[in-house]
Amino acid sequence: LAKTTQPISMDSYEGQEVNITCSHNNIATNDYITWYQQFPSQGPRFIIQGYKTKVTNEVASLFIPADRKSSTLSLPRVSLSDTAVYYCLVRPAGNTPLVFGKGTRLSVIA
Template identity: 90%
Template structure:
């Protein structure tokens, strides 16, 4: 499994765009990049997944450069309710286990 590195914490203000970058230098051809969000005292929930280029859904965008050695989760116009821990994971598709790192703790201020 490719090791991921992401900032321990980030601060932002309501209405701003937040970009969280994750490094995964040893990503393999069969690996996908997946992001999860965890609120305090809750289990993580899936946000977005991608393989290359750009993926967008109603919650976030995921940018993956051509070399796939990093990825950036973009949260547009964050609100206080986006305060959470965000995990970047690199996994083989159809893997039978999900390995989490320490994540990025995002704090959104009013």
């Protein structure tokens, strides 16, 4: 499994765009990149997943460069309710379960 590295914590003010970058240098050809969000006292929640270039949904955008050795989760105009831990994971093909790291703790400040 490709290992991921992401910042331990980040702070942001309300209304700003937040970009969380994750490195996965050993990503394999068939691996996807997936991100989860976890609020305090709740289970993680799937946010977005992609293979290359850009993926956008109602919550976030995911940017993946051509070499796929890193990815950036972009949260537009964050609010206090976006305070959470964000996990970057590499998703292999097949049944291999997800391995969670420690994630990035995002704190949004008023």
